[in-house]
Amino acid sequence: MTLRRGHLLTERRHNDSRDLDRLPLARAFALINSQDARIADAVRRAGPAIVRAVRRIERAWRAGGRLIYVGAGTSGRLGVLDAAECPPTFRSDPRMVQGLMAGGWKALRRAVEGAEDDATAGRDAIRRLGVDGRDVVFGIATGGTTPYVHAALAEARARGAGTVFLACVPKRQARADVDIDIRVLTGPEVLTGSTRMKAGLATKMVLNSVSTLAMVRLGKVFENLMVDLNAYACRKLTDRATRIIVALTGRSYDDAAALLRAARGRVKTAVVMHRRNLSREDAERLINRHAGHVRAALESPDRPAARRSAGRRKAASTRRSKRRSRA
Numbered sequence: 001m002t003l004r005r006g007h008l009l010t011e012r013r014h015n016d017s018r019d020l021d022r023l024p025l026a027r028a029f030a031l032i033n034s035q036d037a038r039i040a041d042a043v044r045r046a047g048p049a050i051v052r053a054v055r056r057i058e059r060a061w062r063a064g065g066r067l068i069y070v071g072a073g074t075s076g077r078l079g080v081l082d083a084a085e086c087p088p089t090f091r092s093d094p095r096m097v098q099g100l101m102a103g104g105w106k107a108l109r110r111a112v113e114g115a116e117d118d119a120t121a122g123r124d125a126i127r128r129l130g131v132d133g134r135d136v137v138f139g140i141a142t143g144g145t146t147p148y149v150h151a152a153l154a155e156a157r158a159r160g161a162g163t164v165f166l167a168c169v170p171k172r173q174a175r176a177d178v179d180i181d182i183r184v185l186t187g188p189e190v191l192t193g194s195t196r197m198k199a200g201l202a203t204k205m206v207l208n209s210v211s212t213l214a215m216v217r218l219g220k221v222f223e224n225l226m227v228d229l230n231a232y233a234c235r236k237l238t239d240r241a242t243r244i245i246v247a248l249t250g251r252s253y254d255d256a257a258a259l260l261r262a263a264r265g266r267v268k269t270a271v272v273m274h275r276r277n278l279s280r281e282d283a284e285r286l287i288n289r290h291a292g293h294v295r296a297a298l299e300s301p302d303r304p305a306a307r308r309s310a311g312r313r314k315a316a317s318t319r320r321s322k323r324r325s326r327a
Contacts (some may be wrong), residue, residue: 002066008144011192035198070149072102073102083099124284136162242257
């Protein structure tokens with residue numbers, strides 16, 4: 001059966017680009033660029049729904065659940081991309097954010113167009129992951145109609161998972177039975193129907209905001225610094241981690257590098273060790289006591305207790321020494 005999609009906002013022709021094939025190159029570029037410049041405002045208008053999604057994902061993570069993106073084509077690739085970028089940026093478990101792609105991993109490199117129509121594959125993918133009530137499944141279908149995505153969301157909902165949907169068409173054009181429905185109305189594409197353009201840009205912006213802000217809520221960020229990055233993943237991140245410690249402690253670059261090593265590569269630990277004058281073990285305990293939040297660990301009134309504990313250890317050591325000397 002033919003799927004008629006001509007009524008969708010993302011499938012309509014853009015009046016300003018009807019002569020795209022004969023525009024001078026500079027004017028064609030200016031047209032694309034001017035359309036892209038409008039996307040941030042479209043994302044802003046979807047802000048309330050995006051914020052609700054962030055809060056729901058935070059709750060899932062705190063309960064030990066996962067964020068699972070589901071999409072096809074550009075939408076699927078952007079979900080996989082966002083998932084892949086979380087571990088080095090936030091030192092998150094790779095299982096914490098995952099991406100499901102219609103057509104599987106081979107579709108990341110080469111289009112597998114028919115895969116998006118396979119609803120059974122969408123349901124099966126959710127089953128294989130063992131999705132349950134702790135998880136959030138985030139479906140992405142910029143045109144709003146992808147069977148693979150809708151089937152995955154339906155299966156997730158049946159299993160008690162939280163469900164989020166992102167589309168670039170109005171709800172009246174493509175409905176979704178989900179907990180949180182995000183609509184970023186990007187309008188017709190300069191190249192008609194090519195949702196890898198404005199709709200793809202909007203998707204990247206939304207996913208960046210969602211994953212970043214949810215990680216911030218978990219304490220993965222202090223001020224505007226990624227204090228939970230994987231410092232020894234590569235030389236670039238080692239340098240960034242060292243510079244973060246310099247910024248937060250006032251130490252020299254070489255001293256900050258030594259402090260990072262003493263903290264076993266954990267920027268959070270290094271900062272708390274320095275600013276609270278604690279051992280690595282005590283700094284890690286204090287951070288854990290405050291659910292990973294550096295600011296709370298630094299502002300906590302627990303420091304006197306930590307000192308008393310250190311004092312008790314020193315006193316006990318002194319008593320043992322005296323007993324040995326008397327013996």
